[in-house]
Amino acid sequence: MPLPTVNLDDRRFDDILDEARRLIPQFCPEWTDHNPSDPGMAILEVFAWMTDLLLYRVNQVPDKLLIAFLDLIGVQLAPPRAAQAPVTFYLSAPQDTPLAIAAGTEVATLRTEVNEATVFSTERAGVIRPPRLSGLYTANTLAQVRLGGEGDTAGVRHDLAQLGLPGYRFPIFQPQPQPGDALFVQLDADHSEHVLALTFGVELAGGAGVNPQHPPYVWEVWQGGVSRWAPCDVEYDGTHAFNISGELILRLPTMREGSFFDQRGYWLRCRLTNEQMHAGYKVSPDLETLRVDARGITVPARHATVVTNELLGQSSGAPGQRFTLLHGPVLHLDPDRDLIEVVTPEGDASLYTPVADFSMSSPLDRHFTFDTSSREVAFAPSILQPDGSVYRFGTVPPQGAAIRMRRYQYGGGAGGNVPARSLTVLKSSLPYVARVTNHAPAAGGRNGQQLEDAVQRVPQLLRTRTRAVTADDYEHLAAQVSGVARARCITPNMAAPGQTYPGQIRALTVPPGQVTVALLPQVSLDDLIALDDPSTDPLSPMTGRIAPERLTLSAELRAAVQEELDLRRPVGTTLDLRAPQYVWVSVTATVRTAHGASRPVREDVRRRAMQVLYSYLNPFTGGPDGKGWPFGRTLTLSELYGLLRGVPGLEVVEDVQVVLTEPGQSDSRETITGSLPLPPQAIIVSDVHHVRVDH
Template identity: 60%
Template sequence: MPLPTVNLDDRRFDDLIAQARQLIPQYCPEWTDHNTSDPGIALLEIFAWMTDLMLFRVNQVPEKMFIKFLDMIGMQLDPPRAAVAPVTFYLAAAPTEPLTISAATEVATVRTEVTEAIVFSTETDLTIYPPNLKAAFTGNALGENTFTIHDLERLGVLGHKIAVFSAEPVPGDAFYLCLEHNHGAHVLSLLMACEVAGGAGVDPKEPPFVWEVWQGSLNRWSTCTVEYDGTLAFNITGEVILRLPSMAEEEFFGERGYWLRCRITSEQNYAGYKVSPDIESLRVESRGGTVSGRHGVVVKQEVLGRSDGNPGQKFKLLNSPVLFLDSDEDVILSEVPGAAPHIWHSVADFADSSANDYHFQLDHQSGEVTFGPALLQPDGTVYRFGAVPEPGATLKVRRYLYGGGVIGNVPARALSVLKASIPYVARVINHAPALGGRNSQTLDDAVTRVPHVLRTRTRAVTADDYEYLAAQVDGVARSRCITPNVSSSAGQASFPGQIRALDVQPGQVSMVVLPRIEVPVGRIAPDQLVLSAELRASVQSHLDERRMVGTTLEVRPPQYAWVSVSALMRVPVGSSRELKAGVQRAALATLYRYLNPHTGSASGQGWPFGRPLYLSELYSLLRSVPDSDFVEDIQVFLSDPGHADSRESVGPQLLLPPQGLIVSDLHTVRVE
């Protein structure tokens, strides 16, 4: 059983008053009026109140001692984590040359009388390029070899027009635009002169097409976000404003470049095109770009002070808490006139530091910087754990980021203020909510980690040890250790498609690692779930130092089961089109949230490794969507990411091996 919390003195205000009243006859027998109206009783209550406060402080001593004990075993409270959000900058006019918005540009929420502004800083430079349209094609659904080349030079000539799709449009037909430069994360405007009512018969609010860009790798074609369609689905002259995801260069129709296309979909709720709409002119412009922003403020070239030449010097940053440190950028410079500056790097502790190592230690919570101490040895020599800054040297922090916490989890469209004006930038907004913000770890949370630390003692023996230690590596969301016993029991099961159990031999350990992503909502792009070589190497190195001698370790990604759900839902008779659309959006959001390795399952903590998916639970899940009447039919398919045609039907349950995880591919929900 756990040890009880100890109070050095458990007396409280009422106990002190009662004890004082009992002592009155002994020390002052002539005092006979013990009512609360007596001035003497009032003095006793004042003294009892002061004593109660003092005892409260005394009882904090065990907690402070506990913090010191945690420090002695190497336990530190985790610093806060900063929320991340995509931030979109909109330009006042289309640029004629590349425009760069520097990293560390600050955007914020609106400051009010009761709340301070919440500041985000961009993580990388954002360069917005003016687009150059190289070619345009109309591709037929029959295949890549069936296409029409459009003459861009004649666009705008009176009487000349091009057909967007084939003469009799069918699902799969597409209008392709080849761009010279990479316009990933750009906001593009397509200004088109369309033949009036050329695409009559379609609903502009529910157009029968999607805009996509080529991403290559696993993603293939990825959907763009349509901000505005002034052409009413190619029916009038206007502009289409698109927010593009990342792009990759590829060759189609004999032309190499970066590709944007408009594809007729098969999931049409309403009537499609009877004939192809026509375009009489087309111009592409850049209107902005999107970059990742992190909750925090970047500080550069902050002076810490001057060194006095003694070991163990301590300095304090002006701002805290401090977020993660970049090993290349977030360093300390010690400058002495007439000499080259020394660069000091951050370390977790000084245990492995010698007198020639330029190391410092940072307390992220308080912002305190500590240089290596020195200890007197039995033979009279002094051993230094790290170099000591020269006397008189000016200590300067090149860069650091402070902020973080749950306050940074702001909703969509909350970041709308530029802290400083930027030429050609008209406005800024975040179209998605900021996620990932977390406060500093509490002492209670640290207490729960103590048994793990004391049990593992930085050594990996059991499967739980491997999973606990792997979770300490930055960038790891979750992990699963597959041992020979686990793999042998799973190897007897039968799994659909290309899903197979791992063959782990005795003496081997297979570590399955799910990488952390910044915004795990909606459909996750397949390349975000790829285990990068850097993260794989970090986990491998971290565990190699702690595994048992003779154990072979393999770090690998999970085996993802990409699932597409096709559902038919019913709403009450007479429901409006808006209600049907709302039910459809809610159902899709529910599916993407539930069938998710990061936010999935009923717990919301991510789909458990190896947990099967049952068809019955999807019926229950969709039945909970507001305004729905009942769920008529659900089909589940195993699919290839981004390819709805390459899929295999799944029965009443989808079995997974221990390293398997469910991931949402493209879901389809019809509401009638």
């Protein structure tokens, strides 16, 4: 509960006025008219009102003292945060050579009579590469069988040498198109974030039977890992779903090299979907010519103006020198790029890096601090020691040296959250670049923190984070170590008394004086493995299961957490760091689709059901909130029924069985009925699931 407020003087207006009235007979016995209309009473009311104001101020902590208290505990106002947006640069014409867009290129909104231009700067360089077509293939993604590698498939290869010759053409999909048919386009180089123009020459009305406004296909690029294929943004489709010859413009996401059809390259595909079979192709359109050009590139930009090589002044050689930057508000300094260059009169140059404070700086460190609110740069101070020596908290720039800020950014604020298609002005001309725009709105901009906001952060700052006392302290500090996804501190009273668990699951006993922390190591998406099920689609997005060896708590990670907690735990406590108890479950479900559903539809339902099971029963993405299966949370069969019932296209969930398994041990299996309770240190992980679809 909050501490009670102490009133130095709790008297108010009425109390002061009553006290003054009681003193009248003592000091002014001749004053007998105490009515409110008496001029003397009016004067008393005025003085009572003024005294009440003074008492109110006495009971308040002055803002100056509050700021001093915040400064003593190290609270600083957070600088403004810059909005970010993807910015697309478009070429005036396709180029035969790569074209670079430099980092720090500035784009802005249109300046008006009432609004200044909002300036954004690109965060990294981009290179527009001319694409080269390496291969064209047609295959059905639902009928393919994995041959090996990350995505080797069987399909029809088309002859690029004859493409464009008179009389040569081939069907883009199968002659009788089916869901899953795809045209694979192989590129020889990485065209991540590029704007590509594909110019198709097709037979007139070759795509009869489809709605040109809603074509029954999607364009995707290969991204590898678990995400596999990612959709592209279709900016313009002049082919009207392959009904006429025309140009198709795509904005590609990030690409990764992959292997298909025994060929390595960067892959783009056009895949028929199930959603519009009522308006699907009757026959496949025929392709006669295809040309691929690069029309632009998308790079991230932030609401900031970049300043380079700003001269701050000359060094006096004294410790604790301060200099002020010209522009503000200044965004957070990047310790790798936002450096100060000090050049002596002899021409020797050295670099100084920013730090939060000088507490950990040695006399030889070239450090400086920066105050975002005042824009002040401060160099290392020195302190006189009791023995008469002087301790310096860093190297001081030599006398007469020129001090120059090599780079910093200013801007930010909520004004940078501009809408889509508003960043259309190039601050400086770029060769062969015709225009620029942002297809998505800018987001993330925030004004600098106010004093009232900093006061609200004080309880959280003082509550913990520098010492480990409570279970929440241990969990928070352990999770700050790189490589730890989540942590759970086990206390003696967590397990329910008398609770029994199935299989080899047991509650953990914590002896007095010991702190036990279960550490869940971080697992990347690349560590997920696909199912060894030949009926699954190896080319479609699906969630894989986690390899058991990836969940092992390494000795290096354990030592890193031990070192972090040893600095903050109370003397006399011992630490027991261990991996969670992984409870591997395998779900077997029987579901039913609508009567008469086609095989591709049933396969799609089965794949979606598998995906939701692997996502839900997952220590990183599972659980009701999608943030990972909670430690010690009970799994019930009823929630799995409800989970599967939400799969699109699924009509009835007939049966669900949950089996406890051990990876690599086929004889260790126990069927769960009703619910699966877990002890506090346990967490659920998916083994191999099976879904059977009836109709």
